[in-house]
Amino acid sequence: VQLVESGGGLVQTGGSLRLSCATSGIIFSLSTMGWYQQAPGQQRELVASISGGGTTNYRDSVKDRFTISRDNGNNTVYLQMNSLKPEDTGVYYCTATPLRFGAARPWGQGTQVTVSS
Numbered sequence: 001v002q003l004v005e006s007g008g009g010l011v012q013t014g015g016s017l018r019l020s021c022a023t024s025g026i027i028f029s030l031s032t033m034g035w036y037q038q039a040p041g042q043q044r045e046l047v048a049s050i051s052g053g054g055t056t057n058y059r060d061s062v063k064d065r066f067t068i069s070r071d072n073g074n075n076t077v078y079l080q081m082n083s084l085k086p087e088d089t090g091v092y093y094c095t096a097t098p099l100r101f102g103a104a105r106p107w108g109q110g111t112q113v114t115v116s117s
Contacts, residue, residue: 001025001106003094008111011084015115019079021094021108028075032097035068035079038110039090047092048079061087084115 007019019035034049048058048068056068067080077094091110098105 001096003096003106003108005092005094005108005111008092008113010114010116012116013085015084016080016082017084017113019081019092019094019111019113021077023075023077023094023096026075026096026106027099028070028096029072030099033068033070033077034095034097035077036093036095037088037090037113038093039087042090044093050077081113084113086115086117089113089115 002024004022005019007017009017011017030052032049032051035047036044037047038044046059047062048056048066050056050068050070058066065083068077070077081088091112093110094108096106
């Protein structure tokens, strides 16, 4: 199983970034995919998720600013981040909810997002 994130970077407040997570080794079309943020000194927290059927869920603080989407043909999940704020700074990780009970949750290596004020 491999999850590879890309698209992070340094951006000013109000800017935009688009994160991508390319996957292999999972049944992507059936998997619920998620993006997590780990802010400096904080625990990893869910930002957004999308089910295999396309149902989305967002943390309240990113609603109306972030959009999660998926491309089942390319086994890739995206996070469009608009109107970025300094509190959005952190390492963003991609993950897949295991389809088999008890299986380990896979994570990508993370991509750094830094929003300057």
